[in-house]
Amino acid sequence: MAETLSYLMLGFQEVLVPTTLLMTFIGVVMGTVVGVLPGLGPSAALSVLLPMVYGKEAIPSLAMLAGIYYGAMFGGMITSISINVPGESASVVTSFDGYPLAKQGKAGMAMGISAISSFCGGTFGIILLTIMGAALAKFALAFGPPEYFAIYLFTFVAIMTIGSGGKIIESAIALIFGLLISCIGLDVMTGTARLTFGSVNLLAGVDFLPAVVGLFGLSEIVLSLSEGEKIEIDKKKGNYKQYSFKNVFPKLHDFIHSLPAIIRGGVVGFIVGVLPGAGATIATFLTYNIEKRVSKDPDSFGKGNIRGVAVAEAANNGAASGAFVPLLTLGIPGSATTAILIGAFIMVGITPGPALFSEHPDVAWGLISSMYVGNVMLIIITTAFIPFFIWVLGISQKTLPIIVASLCVVGTYSLNNSVFDVLLMLVFTVIGLFMKKLEFPVSPVIIAIVLGGDLEFAFRQSLQLFQGNIFMSFTRPICVVLYLLSLLLIALPVVGGIKKRLAAKSQVS
């Protein structure tokens, strides 16, 4: 524990310098804006802004990008509560009770509790990350290729099952498509060109940036244009008064009433966030249902129960912190957003994984410390500047498509000064559009592109180690546990499906 605290102090030393503080501030403000804007989630925003960290210092760059991620979780609540338009999917649950509270003239109070819950959930998650991160990384240092292969396999199975939202086939197609894309380029073990079809541009493989920008950034904007989404905002000055600092600051009894929900949301959110594929959206729905079940007055949920707002916000921020555990300790992203963050690590010259805490303790602990600082910044920003963010939402509707598209094109081009990358980005935009229209989960494609090469490398190294017999990996306990967990994840939906069919048959008969 003393060692952890001393490392944390080292992290604060790295963060409490003007450059990093400024970058963290920029990140959390941008994240809040992103959370406010419908049609631009944290994944899209991170993908668009990723080229900006290329070649820059690691700690300020990563602090900024992480700030965008958890800032978006904070910002999502502003429009969920004020105008019933969740800026991103993890804020949908906040609107269930937040908007009814706003209609009762308690928007300020709802936002205040929301901001405090977000802060508590996020900070709670960071404390757990601080405690668990280094310990887990130490444990993972003993992993060899077979263990890594088993972890990648478990991650992919979890994404296909837990993270699929019931769309297992669609999720599997997205995942396999991403894995196939990851095969393009020079083979890591033999140096043979694979699936390049004679193109020199494909020899280095498909860079993950054009894919992520196309699948998340540009396709999101094209889709929102095709659906003609327009938001009406009441511009009367009186409407803003309920968001003044005095009204937003919650009363003590409201906070005490919400405290159990905040704790439950933070704990469950963090655990769900750690699981690959689950993410903040699932965490919010799950914790909301738990809160409804434990409540003495479940009927008041959906009609303006402040605990409904508190639990959802604590959960999505807890999940955002939880997602950093597999990212920092194992180098495994559990969601599209963390997959993009892995790309950011690589762009600043650092490989996330077990060695991160021992080889780059300044970066690992600097990032964690920046999250404490960022959460403090966020609670001030979100309680004091709510009218500003609602104003941003109003003006952004005219210019957002132009800003995002030009950032996508210039950002993708600037990565390798390659027009071919821009062409790839436009192709991925079309694929992303199809996937979103057909309600395919898009994040498995990105996670597969990021991890596909490592999965194959671990598999082939394991085969070399076991002289061609992969079943030898069953002699290693961690592999066995992970294989069994993967099997369990596959078996659960199958058994559930069979049970449902049997129940339906017995009803008919």
Add this chain to the structure above:
Amino acid sequence: MSLVQIFSIIMVIAGALGIYGALQLDIVYNNIVGPAVMPLIYSIALLALVAVYFAKGRNAPKIEWNMMLKPPKSDAWIFYILNIVMFILLYLLGTIPSILVFSVGTSLCLKRMNLVKTIVFSALWVAALYFIFVVYLGVQFSTGILIK
């Protein structure tokens, strides 16, 4: 045709290309799996999954093409076409002209702002991009093959 069918065709093409590409490579290398194995496994799995998905979605509604040419769908088409124009201009004329044309074109075609506001916004936006990428990040903007 339905969206499901079109997407399935795209995925089948991807799977078929994967198999074709993999068959040009070694299946066994140094007595363990060669570079062909993973693309081959992925391609076959992709084709099998797409077949299941295609069968599941065979009754999916067909695309109403006449709706595609009316707002708001047409706005998305125009926007995507303008992105392609931006890409072509990026190749031919370079970054700054392509962003200017895209910004003005998008704003006017999608009726976002009037001409004066559009020109002012576009000029400011190009200047902001120049500052972020060229001054701050040290990225070289493309000059385009015609200007080179």
